[in-house]
Amino acid sequence: MKKAYLVLEDGTVFLGEKFGADTENVGELVFTTNMCGYIETLTDPSYYGQIVLQTFPLIGNYGIIEEDFEGPCCVRGYVVREWCDYPSNFRCQYDLDKFLKDHNVVGLCSIDTRQVTRIIREHGVMNAAICDSVPEDLSFIKNYSIKDAVPSVSRREKTVYPAENEKYRVALIDYGAKNYIIKSLQFRGCSVTVFPATTSAEEILAFAPDGLVLPNGPGDPAENKYQIEQLEKLLGRLPIFGICLGHQLLALAAGSRTIKLKYGHRGANQPVRDLFGTRTYITSQNHGYAVDNSSIKCGVPMFQNANDGTCEGIDYPDLKAFSVQFHPEASAGPLDTSFLFDRFTRMMDAEGGSR
Numbered sequence: 123m124k125k126a127y128l129v130l131e132d133g134t135v136f137l138g139e140k141f142g143a144d145t146e147n148v149g150e151l152v153f154t155t156n157m158c159g160y161i162e163t164l165t166d167p168s169y170y171g172q173i174v175l176q177t178f179p180l181i182g183n184y185g186i187i188e189e190d191f192e193g194p195c196c197v198r199g200y201v202v203r204e205w206c207d208y209p210s211n212f213r214c215q216y217d218l219d220k221f222l223k224d225h226n227v228v229g230l231c232s233i234d235t236r237q238v239t240r241i242i243r244e245h246g247v248m249n250a251a252i253c254d255s256v257p258e259d260l261s262f263i264k265n266y267s268i269k270d271a272v273p274s275v276s277r278r279e280k281t282v283y284p285a286e287n288e289k290y291r292v293a294l295i296d297y298g299a300k301n302y303i304i305k306s307l308q309f310r311g312c313s314v315t316v317f318p319a320t321t322s323a324e325e326i327l328a329f330a331p332d333g334l335v336l337p338n339g340p341g342d343p344a345e346n347k348y349q350i351e352q353l354e355k356l357l358g359r360l361p362i363f364g365i366c367l368g369h370q371l372l373a374l375a376a377g378s379r380t381i382k383l384k385y386g387h388r389g390a391n392q393p394v395r396d397l398f399g400t401r402t403y404i405t406s407q408n409h410g411y412a413v414d415n416s417s418i419k420c421g422v423p424m425f426q427n428a429n430d431g432t433c434e435g436i437d438y439p440d441l442k443a444f445s446v447q448f449h450p451e452a453s454a455g456p457l458d459t460s461f462l463f464d465r466f467t468r469m470m471d472a473e474g475g476s477r
Contacts, residue, residue, distance in 0.1 A: 123140060123141060123231075123350060124139065124140045124144070124254075125137065125138075125139060125140070125254075126138055126140040126228075126230055126252060126253065126254055127252070127254070127255070127256050128147075128151075128201060128230055128233055128250055128251075129239065129250060129251045129252075129253060129256055129257065129260070129263065129335070130238075130248055130249075130250045130263075130403070131150065131248045131249040131250065131263045131264045132248065132261060133260060133292050134241065134282065135382055136233050136234065136237075136238060136472060137185055138188060138201075138230040138231060138232045138252075138415075138451045138457070139227065139230070139231050139232045139234040140229065140230060140372060141218075141219050141222065141229040141231055141254075142200065142204060142218075142219055142221075142222025142223055142225045142228055142277070143222055143225075143227055143229075143450060144228070145221050145226060145228045145250065145316075145470075146228065146252060146253045146254060146264045147173070147198045147199050147200030147251065147252055147281040147460040148173075148198070148246075148249065148250070148251040148252075148262060148263055149172050149173040149197075149199055149226050149249065149250065149266065150171060150172045150173065150247060150249055150250075150253075150266070150268060151172070151173045151175060151201075151238075151242065151243070151247065151249065151250035152169075152172050152173070152174060152175065152385070152386060152388055152462055153173070153174075153175040153176070153177055153235075153238070153242055153385070153388065153389040154174060154176060154177065154248055154389050154408070154409065155177045155389030155390075156178065156386065156388075156389050156390045157178045157213050157285075157337070157390070158178075158184075158390075158448060159390055159406075160181050160182065160218070161174075161186060161187060161190045161191065162190060162196060162300075162452070163408075164193045164221065164227075165190075165191040165193050165194065165195055165196055165299060165340065166192050166193065166196075166296055166338075166408060167192075167193045167194060167196050167275040167298030167299075167300070167338075167340060168300075168338050168339060168340045168367070168408045168409070169197045169339065169408070170194070170196040170268065170271050170274060170275050170298065170317075170340035171196070171197050171200070171268035171269075171271060171315065171338075171341070172197060172198060172268070173197065173199035173200070173201060173250055173252065173289045173408070174197050174199070174201070174212050174252050175198055175202075175233075175238055175242075175452070176200075176201070176202045176203075176235065177200040177227065177236070177319070177389075178201070179202075179203040179204055179206075179233055179235070179328055180204050180206060180208040180219065181202040181203075181204070181206070182202075182205045182209055182213035182218035182219075182255075183209055183210065183211075183373070184209055184210070184213075184441065185209030185210075185211055185213075185214030185215065185216060185217055185218070186209075186214065186215055186216050186218060186220070186221045186289060187211070187213045187215060187216060187420050189213070189215065191301065192300040192301050192302060193275070193298070193299070193300060193301060194272075194401055195217065195221075195225040195227060195262055196275055196340070198227070198230070199227065199228050199229070199230065199250075199374070200222060200227055200229045201229070201230045201233055201235065201238070201252075202220050202229070202231050202233070202235065203231065203232070203233060203234075204232070205218050205229065205231050206218070206302075207219065207221065212442075216415070218246050222282045226350075228252050229247075230252050230281050233463060235310075238302045238326075238432060239308065240419075242385050243385055245383075246385055247382040247384070247385050247386060247410060247452030249263045249264060249266045249281070250263065251263050252325065252460045252470060257321045258283075268328055268340070268341055268342075269341040270300075271341025271454065272319050272340065272341060272344075272345075272346055272349070272367075273299075273319060273320075274336040274340075274381030275298040275339065275340060276297060276298065276319035276320070276339075277296050277316065277318055278317050278318055280315060280316065280317055280318070280392055281315070281316045282314070282315050282316075283304050283308060283312070283313065283314040283315075283316065284308075284313045285307075285310075285312055285313045286308075286314065287311055288311060288312075288313045289311030289312070289334040289467075290310075290312045290313070290470050291306055291312075291313055291315070291329075291330075291331050291332050292312040292313065292315070292331055292332060292333050292334070292335055292470075293314075293315055293317060293326050293329055293331035293333075293334045293335070293347070294307075294314050294315070294316045294334070294335040294336075294337060294413075295316075295317050295318075295319060295321055295326070295334070295336055295337075295368075295390065296316050296317065296318060296319055296333075296337070297319050297336070297338065297339025297346075297349070297367050297368065297371070298337070298338060298340050298367070298451060298467065299316065299337035299338060299339070300337065300338055300405065300449070300452075302451045302452065303335070303337050303338070303365060303449075303451045304316070305451075306450075306451040306463050307335065307461065307463065308332045309335050310463055310464065310467050311385045312333075312467070313377070315329065315331070316352070317329075319339075319346075319349060320348070321352070322352055322358050323352040323353075323355035324355075324466060325354070325357060326352075326364040327359060327360075327423075329347060331360065332360075332361070332421065332473065333361040333362070333363065333466060333469065333473075334360055334361070334362050334471040335361070335362075335364075335365070335368070335466070336353070336360045336362065336363070336365065336368025336369075337365050337366070337367070337371055338365055338366035338367050338368065338408070338409075338449065338476075339366070339367035339368075339476070341367075342372060342380075342382070342411060343367055343370035343371055343380050343411055344369060344374060344380055346381075349371055350371055350375050351375075351421050352397040353374075353375035354370055354375045356389065357372075357375060357376065357438070358440070358441040358442060359442075359445060360442065360473070361442045361443070361466065361470050361472075361473055362393045362438075362441075362442065362444075362445075363441035363443070363444065363445065363463075363465075363466040363467040363469075364443070364445030364446060364461070365442070365445070365446060365447060365449060365450065365451075366407075366408070366409055366445070366446075366448070367409070367444035368445060369435070369436070369446055370409075370411060370412075370413055370447075370448050371437075372438075372443060372445045373413040373418070373421070373427060373433075373436060376420040376421055376436075376438065376441070377411050377419055377420050378417045378418050378420070378421075378436075379412065379413070379414040379417035379418070380411045380412050380413055380414060381413075381414045381431075382410060382411055383409075383411065383412055385410075386408075386409060386410035386434075387406060387407040387408070387409055387427070387447075388408045388409075389407065389459075390404075390405075390406040390452065390454045391404060391454070392403060392407045392427065392429070392448060392454075393405070393427070393428035394425050394426070394427060394428065394434045394459075395425065395426045395427075395428050395434075396423070396424070396425060397423055397424050397425060397426055398424055402428055403425075403448075403455060403458040403459050404454045404455040404458055404463055405434075405448035405450075405452075405455075405458070405459060406448060406449045406452030406454040406458060407447065407448045407449065410434040411465055412433055413432075413433040413436065413446065413447070414433075415432070415433050418433065418436065420438065420441075421437060421441075422436065422437045422438075422439070423435070423436055423437075424436060424437045425447070425448075426446075427448060432447075432473050433447065434446060434447045434448060435448075436447065442469060442473070444462075444465070446459070446462060450462040450463060451463070
């Protein structure tokens with residue numbers, strides 16, 4: 123295989139071997155601790171603008187299964203210790219190398235991913251480039267930033283996903299939504315109409331849904347000023363359920379602030395404490411920002427990250443809304459937090475939404 127380099131913005135260089143697309147790219151380097159789920163990672167729009175490093179040493183052993191795609195592939199690079207070129211799974215359609223080639227994503231293997239992870243944990247998330255030779259000038263790496271993240275991944279047209287036995291009409295504003303959020307709603311009798319991120323509050327209210335879902339998405343939540351303004355108009359008007367970026371945007375609309383985490387939470391093993399009970403849940407997460415606990419004046423914190431104490435969920439009982447930072451649809455436990463979708467349907471029932 124062709125030699126290539128992972129070059130960090132601080133000048134640290136790692137020699138590896140290239141697979142996937144024979145190209146070069148720069149991005150924000152992040153790591154995920156998933157032991158499996160690389161298909162979902164590679165097709166999660168929340169990774170827009172990022173080079174993703176897998177901490178688990180062997181990736182690709184069950185191949186690529188298109189039915190498991192969560193959305194379009196938006197990563198700018200993929201770094202692994204070892205990739206499996208002979209996957210074994212009865213559902214496998216083709217291998218990881220072909221997937222990366224098909225999506226023009228450069229991959230890098232034979233890298234000491236443990237050492238790279240240690241650097242990120244110590245110094246925080248930084249930019250990096252995958253390139254064929256080590257550049258003398260690193261300014262293009264240092265100056266890289268993720269821009270227009272939500273507009274880049276949001277669909278442009280309204281799309282309807284009907285439920286087999288419709289009980290509720292749900293609106294979902296697409297900030298970069300994962301497919302299984304939509305499927306989790308359909309399983310519960312929700313016909314889901316997905317709206318572009320540019321949709322106004324007036325358009326949502328004119329549609330007259332029984333409830334509104336604010337899903338995941340990429341980038342800095344505070345940059346989405348238009349979307350936050352629309353949510354300010356929608357708070358208290360109908361049941362609202364926020365997930366990941368949707369959780370952050372809802373908090374910003376309610377007057378809280380968000381902060382960038384040192385290296386984020388990315389993986390399927392994040393422990394989350396229930397502040398209203400005694401349980402700690404295993405959760406799947408993918409985010410680099412969090413709601414600042416000290417800024418919460420509207421709403422009641424209901425979940426907390428057991429590792430670092432960051433906000434993992436807020437309840438807004440007077441505004442018919444609640445939100446969580448983690449992904450309840452991702453089956454990390456595997457069913458630990460899927461009850462949150464049931465809570466959302468009960469909220470719609472209380473508002474007379476059941477058909």
